[in-house]
Amino acid sequence: MSKKPLGKRHLAASFLCGAVLFSGLSAAAADTSVTAMASKLTFYAFGERQQAPAPVGSDGSKAPAALTYNGTTYVPVRALGGMLDVPIYWDGTNGAISAGSAKVLVKDAKGAVHGGIDLTEEKGGVRVKVSLSNLPPGPHGIHVHQMPVKNNDFATALGHFNPTKHEHGHDNPKGAHVGDFTKNLTAASDGTAVQEFFLEDANLQPDSPMSIAGRSIIIHAGPDDQKTDPAGDSGDRIAGGNIPK
Known part of the structure; x- marks a missing residue:
């Protein structure tokens, strides 16, 4: 056999x-x-x-x-x-x-792990698969930010990854940032969020100006309205993790 x-x-x-x-x-x-x-x-x-x-x-x-x-x-x-x-x-x-894929470990400001995000480079962009728990139920803005998070301080991630110098939001006529996701991350009533996204034009190449490797993914308290610059009026940063490179 x-x-x-x-x-x-x-x-x-x-x-x-x-x-x-x-x-x-x-x-x-x-x-x-x-x-x-x-x-x-x-x-x-x-x-x-x-x-x-x-x-x-x-x-x-x-x-x-x-x-x-x-x-x-x-x-x-x-x-x-x-x-x-x-x-x-x-x-x-x-x-x-x-x-095979880049694993992002997502933590809150106290350092507690809420799950992971897997990033896989594909033709035309990066596939993003989210699997998280213990989030507040409802929609949350989610974005790729310029810098990695240091010491669980989400302010150190700075603003959205925006190499094309656009404004924020896919409903903004002057948008969007490369780090802007096309929809919100939605947590169920039990706090779990399992969702898939696709970041167009992004990649994970170490020397590319469109690379998100070495940056961070941040999750916000409220929903992203996809039009208000600079962050979609999505509220406080409640969780995040660094993208390995």
């Missing part, structure tokens, strides 16, 4: 978990600084959380499961991602690697 061939998702998860291990075991020979240890690493493949193998050296000592080197993950992880044609993203704030 022939076995079903492994798909790209399975290969990515298996090989990249191995790459994480290889990165740690090869660190001893490299003149680099280790800043992320195994106990602090979270690993996602195509939006699903994975368990990386326990990294143990030949002498029985434990090696780090992920490294940062000059602001990125250590080279073998990125290299194997390139071999498999699977994009790799590094979230330095949360010590998380994501493969």
